[in-house]
Amino acid sequence: MSLVVTHHPSPNFNARKGPVTTLVLHYTGMKTGEAAIERLCDAAAGVSAHYVVNEDGTILQLVAETQRAWHAGAGQWRGEADMNSASIGVEIVNGGHDFGLPAYPHAQIDAVIALCQDIIGRHAIAPTHVIGHSDMAPDRKADPGEHFPWAKLAEEDIGLWPREDAPLADAADPVSTLREMGYDVDGIELDAVLAAFQRRFRPTQVDGRLDTQTQTRLSQVLHACRDHR
Numbered sequence: 001m002s003l004v005v006t007h008h009p010s011p012n013f014n015a016r017k018g019p020v021t022t023l024v025l026h027y028t029g030m031k032t033g034e035a036a037i038e039r040l041c042d043a044a045a046g047v048s049a050h051y052v053v054n055e056d057g058t059i060l061q062l063v064a065e066t067q068r069a070w071h072a073g074a075g076q077w078r079g080e081a082d083m084n085s086a087s088i089g090v091e092i093v094n095g096g097h098d099f100g101l102p103a104y105p106h107a108q109i110d111a112v113i114a115l116c117q118d119i120i121g122r123h124a125i126a127p128t129h130v131i132g133h134s135d136m137a138p139d140r141k142a143d144p145g146e147h148f149p150w151a152k153l154a155e156e157d158i159g160l161w162p163r164e165d166a167p168l169a170d171a172a173d174p175v176s177t178l179r180e181m182g183y184d185v186d187g188i189e190l191d192a193v194l195a196a197f198q199r200r201f202r203p204t205q206v207d208g209r210l211d212t213q214t215q216t217r218l219s220q221v222l223h224a225c226r227d228h229r
């Protein structure tokens with residue numbers, strides 16, 4: 001699909017302090033898209049994102065990609081702590097956990113795919129650097145949530161997804177495996193990091209417990225991660 005982006009400027013940005021390496025996907029987590037967009041453009045709120053994708057698939061650009069939008073907040077990925085400087089932020093309109101965790105409509109996901117492919121292509125963002133907000137802030141954030149179709153995005157070359165038949169990587173302890181993937185295991189409790197991992201890679205059960213299936217999934221994802229280096 002062709003990409004149609006409507007400009008809808010937000011005052012909430014400043015200068016980047018480094019190059020773009022990462023794409024961070026969010027849900028808005030508010031009752032309506034209109035309320036979310038209003039907040040993302042409110043100087044008093046002090047938050048923003050580069051893009052907002054509405055439920056009908058229309059896309060707004062709030063901040064130029066050359067600028068540092070304020071979507072990530074505290075947290076890190078692969079040791080990078082200034083995630084706003086290092087990333088492009090995309091907000092996807094969805095009520096999230098506070099509003100019943102609605103499914104993402106097909107038209108919206110098609111638009112997210114087209115937008116992400118465009119961003120990834122222009123900035124040469126690696127699959128290991130396409131993440132959810134919950135991946136970089138497992139103790140604070142749960143978005144884009146366990147209904148977000150990461151597997152479908154991966155079919156379109158967006159982000160990492162393990163092959164079910166992948167040979168298992170050498171059994172490593174979960175802490176070093178999660179660290180190698182990019183999670184902050186040194187600053188955050190392990191159960192919170194495991195829950196973030198599950199939310200993304202084993203979304204049917206998000207409980208932060210290291211069960212057998214989660215252990216297998218860790219190994220498969222680590223294998224996929226090493227394939228992409």
Ligand SMILES: [Zn+2]
Pocket residue numbers: 025026027071133141143
């Ligand atoms: Zn978020």
